[in-house]
Amino acid sequence: MRIAVLGATGATGQEIVRQALFQGHQVTALVRRPEALDVTHDALSVVVGDATEEAVIAGLVPGHDAVICSLGRPESGHSKAAIDDSLDVDVCFVSTQHLYRHLPKHGIRRLVVMSTHGSGSSNDGSPYVVQLRDWVGKRVKDKDDMEAFIEDHRADPIDFTVIRNPLIYPGQGGRPFGVFEQVEFDDTSRIPVSDLARFAIAEAVDGRFVNRFVSISEPLTGPSAAKWHLAR
């Protein structure tokens, strides 16, 4: 497949690019900092631009079969410790609106979008979500707005999967993980970046959770473990 990846210099985005190339896909990476993309490959094209600019998205999407959006922290090139969480963030909301405008023009239906567990209908008032929203409220608000837009546009010719992440960590993947439409997370919830990337690509290719908002995590070991509801 021909897959465009937004947020391709991020921790998850880079892993998506790497794994998609390894699986034999053609990949276009949208980046602001090409020097931060640690991958080279004959099947990789790099487009430099800001995902909030409609012209960038309009120029990016033609010729692809699917788009995976792993946009996150807005401040380019900063370490996590240097991120200013008091700033307003709208990169996910704005870029999603551009994608919904331009994907249908080219007959592209598959869109996989990274979100955060605790946004939209997963804002369940649990201790995990209350603490998360307290820490990174403005970034979660961007995801809320993005999810509300996607929900409001279900009638559009887009087959989406929204993946609501817990803590993403760089450890070794390959253990079982669950995919849930309704789940209460706790501070044992987490997903290795390699499994998350594999899941996102599988959704772009096979779409098992089309038009669903799903949370993903390794098995919980904390107090929420008994409350899981499997999506399928």
Ligand SMILES: NC(=O)c1ccc[n+]([C@@H]2O[C@H](COP(=O)([O-])OP(=O)(O)OC[C@H]3O[C@@H](n4cnc5c(N)ncnc54)[C@H](OP(=O)(O)O)[C@@H]3O)[C@@H](O)[C@H]2O)c1
């Ligand atoms: N990390 C976690 O524990 C965690 C937890 C819950 C949810 N999530 C969500 O899961 C997804 C993946 O997380 P992650 O930690 O892998 O992401 P990340 O490392 O923060 O990467 C974010 C990516 O978005 C890019 N970006 C931001 N604004 C942009 C813009 N205006 N134009 C173009 N690119 C832009 C960044 O580019 P630059 O390299 O130029 O900055 C970077 O490539 C994100 O949606 C995140 O919010 C993450």
